Amino acid sequence: MFKPSRYLARIMGIDTVQRQSLISFSSTIGVTAVGFLSTMYFAHAVGPAVLGAYFIFVAFFGIFDLVGDGGFGGAVIKRISEGKEQNEYFSAFGVLRILLLVVSVAVLLLLEPFLVDLTSAGVFSWLIAALFVSVFTSTVSYSVYGSGKVGVYQLSGLFNNVLRIGLQVLAVFIGFGVAGLVGGFVAGLLAAGLFNLRFLDLRPALFEWRHLSSLLSFSVWTFLSSSGYLVFTYADTVLIGYFMADADVGIYRVALQLTTIATFITMALRITLFPRMSHWASHGEHDSIAASLTRAFTYSLLLAVPVLAGGWLLGERLLYFFYGASFAAGTPALAILLVVQVANVFMFLQTMTLNALDRPKDSFRVTAVAAVVNIGLNIAFIPLLGIVGAAVATLVTMVLNAGLAYRALSRVMPVGVERRPVGNIVAATLVMAGVIGLYTLFVPLTNVLTVLGAVLLGGGVYSVVLLRMDRSIHDELKDLTLKLGLPWPASL
Numbered sequence: 001m002f003k004p005s006r007y008l009a010r011i012m013g014i015d016t017v018q019r020q021s022l023i024s025f026s027s028t029i030g031v032t033a034v035g036f037l038s039t040m041y042f043a044h045a046v047g048p049a050v051l052g053a054y055f056i057f058v059a060f061f062g063i064f065d066l067v068g069d070g071g072f073g074g075a076v077i078k079r080i081s082e083g084k085e086q087n088e089y090f091s092a093f094g095v096l097r098i099l100l101l102v103v104s105v106a107v108l109l110l111l112e113p114f115l116v117d118l119t120s121a122g123v124f125s126w127l128i129a130a131l132f133v134s135v136f137t138s139t140v141s142y143s144v145y146g147s148g149k150v151g152v153y154q155l156s157g158l159f160n161n162v163l164r165i166g167l168q169v170l171a172v173f174i175g176f177g178v179a180g181l182v183g184g185f186v187a188g189l190l191a192a193g194l195f196n197l198r199f200l201d202l203r204p205a206l207f208e209w210r211h212l213s214s215l216l217s218f219s220v221w222t223f224l225s226s227s228g229y230l231v232f233t234y235a236d237t238v239l240i241g242y243f244m245a246d247a248d249v250g251i252y253r254v255a256l257q258l259t260t261i262a263t264f265i266t267m268a269l270r271i272t273l274f275p276r277m278s279h280w281a282s283h284g285e286h287d288s289i290a291a292s293l294t295r296a297f298t299y300s301l302l303l304a305v306p307v308l309a310g311g312w313l314l315g316e317r318l319l320y321f322f323y324g325a326s327f328a329a330g331t332p333a334l335a336i337l338l339v340v341q342v343a344n345v346f347m348f349l350q351t352m353t354l355n356a357l358d359r360p361k362d363s364f365r366v367t368a369v370a371a372v373v374n375i376g377l378n379i380a381f382i383p384l385l386g387i388v389g390a391a392v393a394t395l396v397t398m399v400l401n402a403g404l405a406y407r408a409l410s411r412v413m414p415v416g417v418e419r420r421p422v423g424n425i426v427a428a429t430l431v432m433a434g435v436i437g438l439y440t441l442f443v444p445l446t447n448v449l450t451v452l453g454a455v456l457l458g459g460g461v462y463s464v465v466l467l468r469m470d471r472s473i474h475d476e477l478k479d480l481t482l483k484l485g486l487p488w489p490a491s492l
Contacts, residue, residue, distance in 0.1 A: 057123045
């Protein structure tokens with residue numbers, strides 16, 4: 001008989017990094033699965049133009065929320081994770097966040113006449129509401145994360161996304177269109193803050209100038225570095241909206257969303273490892289950081305490489321059947337963006353490690369160069385090549401960012417990949433690609449069921465071949481599965 005308390009005890013008995021990574025990975029899969037299904041519904045219900053307007057809203061929220069954060073979010077996570085004067089840093093961050101909200105909203109109001117995409121879609125007031133809610137949510141959530149409660153932070157993200165998507169689906173079904181999408185976004189953001197508040201142990205306390213100064217010394221570089229990352233995230237969206245139509249934004253962002261499957265493990269490990277690496281760095285344990293980073297590369301590529309191959313083979317059919325005929329136009333961009341996600345593995349993990357080592361200046365220098373190049377390439381390529389140009393610009397600059405991050409990090413500690421496991425991943429992917437190719441020769445991909453059959457067959461072949469080829473990955477996954485009390489196939 002299934003007993004939740006016994007199962008929870010099993011989970012808590014797993015190694016901390018494995019447990020938190022498992023929670024993050026599981027929640028990412030759940031959120032993404034629900035997100036994909038909802039986006040498919042939105043794509044059919046409202047079309048690419050309304051989706052494009054929503055994606056533009058999200059892009060501008062990201063930009064102005066960064067102004068309102070000022071880099072202090074990353075700084076407070078770092079300082080609280082160090083375990084000293086946590087209440088003081090928590091309070092200082094809250095005050096700074098309120099002050100910066102005033103600045104960001106003032107700038108937004110001044111720019112209102114020029115933000116035609118937002119005002120014409122009727123979401124400008126929603127953007128201001130989202131920024132107010134973000135102050136509360138980020139103050140509470142970052143403090144919980146910095147306190148080491150990674151699982152709570154991850155679950156709040158799951159709660160945010162599930163509630164947001166549920167409300168968005170209901171609102172679109174009723175007929176609210178883009179207003180329903182952005183309203184659900186704001187509600188989910190608020191829910192995440194309330195969830196984290198329940199687990200917040202820190203309390204307001206008097207702080208001194210040195211606390212502000214300490215946050216400022218770190219935040220300057222994290223703000224600038226985050227600005228660079230924001231370029232990668234939203235510059236293409238904003239510039240496609242400027243040079244092209246909202247529908248083109250919708251097609252491009254749907255293709256980009258589909259490629260994010262490749263980063264499930266990367267994002268889970270990034271969230272889990274940062275507080276631990278920060279702690280190791282404060283105690284000079286660089287060997288532990290280097291070993292964890294190397295293994296993180298392997299486990300990230302475990303998913304990113306087969307998704308790349310599968311996307312190349314099945315991408316057009318996936319877009320056509322899952323999102324609609326109009327979204328199949330994003331296939332060429334999808335092929336390029338899949339490669340972007342492989343480069344993301346190295347960029348994400350290396351810049352995260354630089355910040356954990358308290359070297360945000362290096363992280364900024366790396367990202368700043370790539371960000372400037374990204375904007376220039378987007379401006380040059382989008383008018384000529386459309387959304388494919390945006391994908392090419394993103395790929396070039398992501399590879400550049402990953403290379404510069406490697407150069408900066410390798411000066412501090414050894415950085416490398418596990419050649420044999422990565423080689424096994426590539427070999428298993430090639431076998432998978434061959435099987436999918438044979439499948440499509442005998443089974444035409446004329447409906448959603450045949451496409452799903454190809455996906456499931458490819459995933460099964462890849463998993464079996466890899467686990468038989470690589471005993472280290474096999475043994476780690478088997479050990480984790482058995483610790484959870486789940487069955488492991490005897491044939492493996």
